Amino acid sequence: MxxxxxxxxxxxxxxxxxxxxxxxxxxxxxxxxxxxxxxxxxxxxxxxxxxxxxxxxxxxxxxxxxxxxxxxxxxxxxxxxxxxxxxxxxxxxxxxxxxxLQGSFSNIGAAVLIILFRPFKVGDVIETGGVTGEVTDIDLFSTIITPVDKRTVIIPNSSIIGGNITNFSNRTQRRVDHTFGIGYDDDLKLAKETLIEILAADDRILKEPEPFVAVSELADSSVNFVTRAWVKSDDYWGVHFDLLEKVKLTFDERGISMPYPQMDVHTDKQN
Incomplete structure (x- = not known):
């Protein structure tokens, strides 16, 4: 060779x-x-x-x-x-x-629509596709959302454009709504005064618009009150959870019951 x-x-x-x-x-x-x-x-x-x-x-x-x-x-x-x-x-x-890859290109088209019409931007807190969290990135194919528990949720852009979008960051104020029930035998006026007092004592709740408390429903097992309080957007979740705890503790202290659904069963004795 x-x-x-x-x-x-x-x-x-x-x-x-x-x-x-x-x-x-x-x-x-x-x-x-x-x-x-x-x-x-x-x-x-x-x-x-x-x-x-x-x-x-x-x-x-x-x-x-x-x-x-x-x-x-x-x-x-x-x-x-x-x-x-x-x-x-x-x-x-x-x-x-x-x-x-028509689906992928539809995501690119959706990304262009997001950029042009700006229903939200990076840093906003939104609810879309069943997920609520902060928008951390928008790329050609997907939007990355980080919920409060710090997960990373990747949602295709086409799914976002094709569904509902709730933007919590494009307003400086949000309203905290709650419904609280008391028993029919409880003092209605005392319960209302207690709720008003709790709302007034929280410095995070804005004075204007004024907090609102009213009877909303005479339900099957309770008299329901609705409370509405305006707060700064950054304070929303803190006030939301604190009110639930404060109302329960205060109602317990003042002997106001918060009934829960129950069923009475009657039996007939047959000889």
Whole structure:
């Protein structure tokens, strides 16, 4: 076997394609580094210009993807690949992938609608898709929500746009609503005065609009009061839970009962 023949052949291919491969790798590595730096620079400029954070995060994804596409094309061109043909093949492949991933592209369209109409932004507390929490990120395909227990919930953008959205952060005030029941034998006036007193004693509850207490229903086993108190949005959950505890403890101290559903069963004795 003539080993020198194969050695010469290997050297020829190495000299012909080795430099191109090395150059393509260098272009890709340097190009990726430049893409990261340029994307970070543009993001910093947008942030300094006080552009909405949601738009900044969304634009960052688009800009980085565009830069990386140019880097890949430049690397392939260095290898001698006909980029014109590549773009045509890429377009055809994109069409085929698009047909297969219609749901994913609907998420991208939904992301554009979220950016344009801004029903919420990063940092807002919203309720959507059965989840309530703070919006921590909006990308091309999904929105990430962090509930109060610090879970990470990822919801497809199309599901958000196709459903109801409750935004708790676009108002500075929220109303805390509760319903409390007392027994029919209890002192109605005392119960009402107690509820008014509890609401007035909490400094987090705003004086304007004035807190509201009234009998809302004569139910089967209780007389129900409704309470409505306006608070700052940041104080909502604290007041919500504290009122439940305070009312129960105060009612117990003053001998006001809070009945619960019950059933009386009567039996007939037969001889």
């Amino acid at each position: 003539d080993i020198s023949k194969y050695t010469d052949l290997a050297v020829m291919y190495a000299s012909e394609y080795g430099i191109k491969i090395i150059a393509a790798i260098i272009i890709f590595i340097v190009g990726k580094w430049v893409a990261n730096k340029l994307t970070f620079f543009i993001k910093s400029m947008m942030t300094k210009a006080h552009i909405d954070k949601t738009l900044v995060e969304f634009s960052e994804s688009i800009i980085y993807f565009s830069f990386m596409l140019m880097v890949v094309i430049a690397s392939l061109n260095q290898l001698g690949v006909n980029t014109t043909s590549f773009v045509a093949v890429f377009g055809a492949a994109t069409l085929a992938i698009g047909l297969a």
